[in-house]
Amino acid sequence: MTSLQPQASSLSFELDAKDGAARAGILQTRRGEIETPVFMPVGTAGTVKGIRFAELEAPDLNAQIILGNTYHLWLRPGIEVIRACGGLHNFIGWNRAMLTDSGGFQVWSLAEIRKVTEEGTEFRSHIDGALCFLSPEISMEVQGVLGAEIAMAFDECPPGQIDHEAAKRSMELTLRWARRSKEAHVAQAGSLHHRQALFGIIQGASHLDLRRESLERTTEIGFDGYAIGGLSVGEEKPVMLDIIEDIAPRMPADKPRYLMGVGTPEDLVESVARGVDMFDCVLPTRNGRNGQAFTSRGKLNIKNARFTNDTRPLDETCACSVCQRHSRAFIRHLYLAGEMLASILLTHHNLAFFLDTMKRVRQAIRSGQFAKFRREFTEQIHSGLE
């Protein structure tokens, strides 16, 4: 049997400041340094929707790491195409760091699940209805070909309001899959172009005792980092924050803590306050395509008639290339005319706002001003648009 002792990690993580439970640090990958807390734009099908990679690298965004979705890429274009094109970085033309999820969440949220067995999950593709099967071993193999710096263990993601018994059953399955993910990951390490880091995922739905047990037993297996999965999936927001507040500080202090799929700018700041280091979320891109801008004074719905002649930028305090050039009136016109540029500009601004917020979070932690930052940020974001 393959040893489960961790190999020399391809990832190093060093904390350089703490302020309350909030932490600032550096995650070092072979593709460069990532300052934490970090927000990772979601690049579902090999593209962060609506934005060019050069813009993600530009100073006003400067995304250090993006996420790729194993489920989407596995189904289309398929792993043989990505292998033939030299892995995901080469295929899409992105040289900075990447993290791939395991596919577990997308199977739950997008596909029609046919059967969850001990072996894995049988489901129908949301693209063409084809019958597919995903397991820890297959997820690790696919993620190995994708070749991101960070891979995720294959988990089952239950609904937020699942009862204790079902949540425990699901958690136990996720734990067994975590061990199999680790074994498969270690077994294939030698055949990979480079050693990927592997993160374990803490499940347990809204049940704190299960969350604690999941954390303890996932930590026993031993991963390069730990994620909180299965939040923001239907539970109430205070429930989510309570779980984060309880679980995050118990997670290994010397490893990155990643809150999956969360959330609004306020969620990010509140979760950092509870000790989280890494985030991803589709909100800035998805809501951008739907006409919503995130600003320092809350959400702005560009469809609103009040912006018809409004020559101000989306956010008057924003330094992004969109706010430096374009008005609310113009973006509203583009949106109503169905022009692609509306999505492009709103996506860019939203990502800039999320990434800039995290930059300010890091600065606040490093200067011991995080509590003040958090208070002012929260007050301002609830103050309403001018």
Next chain:
Amino acid sequence: MTSLQPQASSLSFELDAKDGAARAGILQTRRGEIETPVFMPVGTAGTVKGIRFAELEAPDLNAQIILGNTYHLWLRPGIEVIRACGGLHNFIGWNRAMLTDSGGFQVWSLAEIRKVTEEGTEFRSHIDGALCFLSPEISMEVQGVLGAEIAMAFDECPPGQIDHEAAKRSMELTLRWARRSKEAHVAQAGSLHHRQALFGIIQGASHLDLRRESLERTTEIGFDGYAIGGLSVGEEKPVMLDIIEDIAPRMPADKPRYLMGVGTPEDLVESVARGVDMFDCVLPTRNGRNGQAFTSRGKLNIKNARFTNDTRPLDETCACSVCQRHSRAFIRHLYLAGEMLASILLTHHNLAFFLDTMKRVRQAIRSGQFAKFRREFTEQIHSGLE
């Protein structure tokens, strides 16, 4: 009655090289110099579809002038919004030169025409079916508010295969409208923020005698430049090139010659060879959105299965930012996945190819090598993809 004597023009045009009938020159506007022959990307509704303005300004495109469509902007967002936002340049955030068409062509191609009278055209909006009326005076007023450096006279654009009698009737109407456009333009000049140049449009369908008459009588009215309208609207390609070959050299040599709405890269080169200075066309943007790339070796349909694993750029000889970074395989994947980035990348590359072709055309004319360039360009574009 208002004088029809030309005012001091806001536009100066100077030829600095000739090679056969091909001309190279400089069109000077208050918003900078435009080297001709020039291709103008089409910014229909205040956006060149699928591309950010910063990309149009980047070195690999460096578009000096873009086109705005009066018809579209008049209907949406409407002229009061654009007036309130300080004119079209301010509204969209573009500081380089612009040309607006008169709306005549779009009424013909998009709207449901109700009635063409001496006074103007009554039609139903393609957006909401609203009854609208456009005349030379209204077009001039709208174009005055838009505030482009170059405005176009309001014309009637008949179908390509219209018979001689109907074409003559339409041409006569266009001539009367040209005079009224000029009068309205002169009358409002004092009230405008800056003096716009006004171009007249030569019509006459496929009838050479009418084209010549239209040219002569349009020139008599006197404009800052002259356009050939009503081509590439259903007539055969040799008919189009014959008309250009006959008409372009007869157009005033000291004014810019603009061929409206044409065409493929080959059409551009062939029309330059016949003496044309300015072009606009939706092909690079529209075909880009439909998965077609223009390359130095002809058209490339990105949907084609042969590109599945093709790690080469769209065009191996292209220096644009897309070809420097992304493969055919990746763009094909994006296109099949319905990702916006496919349109963005194909649009960018296509515009780069059109604009770079015109740059090479100018260099060839200036170095007396245009005939050689034309021959090699044509041979290569018909040689087929590797």
